[in-house]
Structure formats: C-alpha cells, structure tokens
Amino acid sequence: MRYSFLLLLFGVSFASLAQPAREVRYMTRYAHPQISNYSASFGVGLNAFNGTVSSIGNLDEQNHFLSPMLSLGLGYKASHYIDVLFRASYLRQKSETARGDLPIPGFRSNLLEGVFAIKHSLFPQRDYDEYLRRWNYYGLLGVGVAYFDPVHLSTETSLLADRDASQLALVVPVGLGVDFRLSNFFSMGAEVAYRFTSSDQLDGVDNTTYANSRGSDSYATLGFFVNYRIPRSRFHYREFLRLKDSSK
Template sequence: MNYSTLKKTVALSVASVLAVGMVKAQTSTTTTSTTDSTMKTSETTNAKVFGGRGQYKTFSIGINGGVTAPVNATGGSNDYTNWKASYGYGASLRWQLAHSFGIQGDFNGGRLKGNNQDAVGGFRDDRRSFQTDFYSGTISGVVNVATIDYLRRKNAINFFVKAGAGLVWYNPTYVTANGNSYAFQNSDGSNHYVKSLVIPVGVGVKFRLSDAWALNLGYTENFTDDDWLDALQRGYPTKDKYSYGYAGLEWTIGSKSKPNLDWVNPVAMMYDELYDAALRQEVEALKGRVTNVENAVNDLKKDSDGDGVSDQFDKCPNTPAGTVVDGAGCPLKKDTVQVGGAATPAAYTNIQFDFDSSVLRTSSYPTLDAVSSDLRANTSKVVTLKGYASSEGTAAHNMRLSKDRANSVKTYLVNSGVEARRLKVKAYGETHPIADNSTEEGRVQNRRVEFQQ
C-alpha cells in the first residue's frame, strides 16, 4: 500500500464516521413530558450547575484494536518505498476533569511492516523489508470539541483531539538484499528492545451507546525521537513515525444514579435548574419575605397625626395639627404663650431633631418663626445657636452632627430675614446632656439646638 492509497483510505474512513454520526444523532432524541407547563425530559438528573465533579461518573476504561502503519497521513519522509498495514491493540484509562477535558493513559502494542518492493531490484540501502514489534505507554490530554448542544439535551456524538507524551519499546528485524534475515542490534551488540520518547497526536469520534458505554473511532500519529524504528537510519537526522487507526469500546465506571461527565450538556443543566420546582418555590417564598419587609418599613414610616414622629415611636398619638411636640411626639406645652387668647409657640425654646439627622422638622417651624420675628424686631440682639447630639456613635461624628444641626437653624433664620452676623454657631457634640442617654426618651431630648441670648 503506497502513500496515496493511505490518504484515500483515511478520507473514506472519515466520511463513513461522519455518516454514521449523523444517523446516530437523528435517532438519539429523547422523549419529553409536560409538567407545570414546563417541558421536562425523562433524562433530567439531580446534578447541579457548579456542583463539582463529585456528582458525576468521571473514570473510564477502554479497549481497542485496529491497523498500524509506519507512515502518517500528514506526510513526511519514509525509509522504505512501500508500507504494509499490520495489527495493533490497546487499552486506556481516562479521568474526565470537565465535560470538555480529560487526562488519559494509553497502553498500545502492535507490529509495523514495510518493504522496498517498488525500488530497482526490490531492495534499497541493502534492505528488502523490515518488521518491528512495539509496545508503548503514554499520557495525553483529551479535549472534547463542540460539546454544547442547543438542539438536543445530550450529545450523541463527541469529537475529540488529544496529544501527549510517553515511551515506546520496539524490536525491529530486517531482510537484506541477499534475502538474509537479521535482528537489529543495539550499540552494545544486544538484541533487546530499543526505548525511545514518543509523542502521540490524534483525533477521533465517540458514539454514545448508553450513559456508560461508548464506541470510539480514532486515528493517532506517533512521532518517535530516533530513526531506528524500521532498522534503518537512512534519512538522518530525520525521525521515524508510525500511525494507528482503531475502533474500541469504552466503559465509564460508577453508580448508575450519577450521570457521565463526558456527555454533560451545560445548557440542559442550566435549563433544568432554572425550572426546578423547589427553586421556584424558594423564589416565591423570597418574594413573600420581601413583601413583609416592605410592609414593616412602611409601618415604621407611618405618621398618622403628622407631627413628624412615626407612630412606632409616638407616645402621644393624635396630637392636633400644628402642635409643637418633642422627640416622643408629646406636646411641648411649656413652649407656648397666650397671644390674644390663643396658644402660640414661644420663641427660643429648644429645637429637636430625629436620630442622626440635621434636617429641621416641620413642627419646629412655628418656634423658629417666633425667634425670627423677635430678632427682626430687636435688631441689636445677638443669639448663639448651641448644637447638641445624643451619645450614639463616635464623639467626632456627634460633634459634626451637632454643628450641622446648629447651622440648619441658622440657615432657616437667615432665609427668614435675620442678619447672619447676629447668629453665632457653637457645637458641643454629646457633651452637656439634659437627659439620661441610657434611655430613648432621654436621647430624644438631647438631640437639640439651644438658643443663648
């Protein structure tokens, strides 16, 4: 068999593999049933996205047999004019690390043959023919190509490429031009097996027979690190090579309850996890919890009497509109005076603030308006605005907060017509409390601005 015949054989083999694959793919669709208006398949599993390799079967063993040749389909030099197909066999152990990648150990054996039949006289370089028996052990990385399928839940076919390194042991014999047969001798005169580095590079296709069994068809080119594989160093410094085309069965080891990682389709897994009934129940429960939180927040913000204190903390509910209240929502009766028979907010009473806030309450506006009116009527009067805070938080934070509160009062009065130069701002932070900071009632009273005339 010559080189052109080899290329025709390989091309025909590839075409046959693709044809078988197309038929297999068309007949491997799964039956589905409808549950909760969601298309579910009979092949769904308990495996979860990002669940780790522990939920899959990952170890496989295989056996194979096929045809060897002392040439490669990709070309290269050959020490003999003709080659003969011979036999090869092998076994493999693979660990699948991901759905698209695994590590595989291979043991192979076989025989290689070639001759100089087309040479003048039937020989060349004093060689008529050779025959070499070999064994090899290699470790390779195996990459599954195009493993994600958007048309079917599981692939029926996996294409793969692999490459690795290892050792080959071989024992060549040859026939000279005069017809004598010899065994190749090492440099020390021995006839023991020769050892050499070998680099296997291969392609193949795998057909899923079941979740545990697969049929493999492949072709591997092997590149050695010496030129004695055919008992002739004719093209130095070229290296010898050989190929192995094979068919084999592979069995994935593990519990039937676990899926085979080699056939996992991530798209199908994500679909199943998205429409998992338990997950949907958890989502609905989460929506309910969010609604409860939103309702609780709305209850905290509710202020039925509009006095600026939420119902949650209002100890004097239903106060009349416009009533000046303290931080607990109770009227500040001492801060009113009688004007024309009606209760009117008195000037220069303390201005209260909410927790960690320097924003003026609307309930403080009547008191501030009274202060503004008095200052505009008495243009020589100067007032110091003294800001305070309760004891929550750090001292530095409370000092800044008390200053912001005093400035809020100043800004209001300036905007109402009081000259800024007549308003002095001082911050005291959490010092000089007027009530006990260990109780909420006391802390409410301490969040204030005082007027000093």
C-alpha cells in the same frame, strides 16, 4: 387595574427571559452529576510506518497498511470537556522496501507503546449534558515512550545488535476522534492519530547514513475503541448539591 397587572406580569416575564443563562466555568467540577469520573477502553486498529525503509505513501510495501494494533486504556474525566488518558498499545510493524541502496530487503518489529494523553472536546457546550449528548468530537495530544525491536525481514536477526542504538523512543501522538454514546456506561468511537518519535531506528536503519533521509521515524494509527464508564459504588445527590453550591 387589570391592564396594569397584565403589563406588570409581562414585564416580569420579559425580564426573566432576558437574564443571561448561568455560565458553566471551564473547569467547574459540579456543574451536573457525572455517572463516573473513571473509564476503561479497548481498541483495535491498523498502523502505517514512515521512515527510511518505507513511507506512508507506499501501500504495497506495507501490505496495504494491514499491520495490526491493540490498545488498552484508562481514563479520568477532569472536566466536562477534558479527559486524561493512559493507553498501552501493541503494534506489529512490517515493511518491504523498493530502495536499492539499503542493506536489507525490509524489516519486522514488535512495538510496545505507553502514552499519557489529553482528550479535549472540539465543540464544548455551555450546557453540556452527558446523558443527552450522543456525539463527542475531540482532539488528542499526548506524550509517551515506545519500545521497538526491528529484525531483518529474511534472516530474522536483530538490526540493532551490532551497534549501540537505543530501543526506546519518545512518542508524541496528535490525533482527532469521535465517540458515540451507546448507553449511560458504553460508548464506541474511531480515532486517527500521527505519532512523532525521537528515534530514526524504528526500522533498524540509520537515516543519516543514506540519501533521502526523512529525519526521525514516525507512524500513523487508525483505531476503533469501545469505552466503558466505571460506575460509582454510591452517589449521594444531597452531597452533590452541597458541593455544587460551594463551588460557585
């Protein structure tokens, strides 16, 4: 009888261990309590230009890529793996040129950018827990608009004033980044992104007029961000459990 009871107990334990862990659906909203769905961020960084006047490979012409970038952002956590972001950024672009066939020695521009983007974790975990997970590696894809005002590097005159050229361009950023959680509400991270645009006028020079055209202008950014999770005004755990059960 004693051995039968031990065998039965062993069988129950083995059966319970053999049960698969409950899968968390991709967009499950109530898999675990979230500190907040909303966040704010501030970033500083550098940018490098790629167009007719200069390319990303020309370090000397672009002051060794020390052109600054400032960024402010708001985020919404749509699921455990997905954040929806809006970022407004200011970029200072400046470049000389070594090309002898261009009518200008270089350009300087203030670029304002507004972007909506999706930030997706690269290594989503079934049992993701924002309280325990320190590192988050992610990919970024977005779309937005940029305003630019290129001027002559020497005379400070507008390079677009004498022709009918738009100062707006569609921007598509593609990037990779990593966040490190400092506390329940603060994290910091680094992000590198390449921004494709719909314009060839960011440097004030029409690419189609000159040889060695690179098509539409583009630029790369390297940013360092501090993120703050905006805490909820209140959180009712019983209500969370009710919503979690109803979402299964």
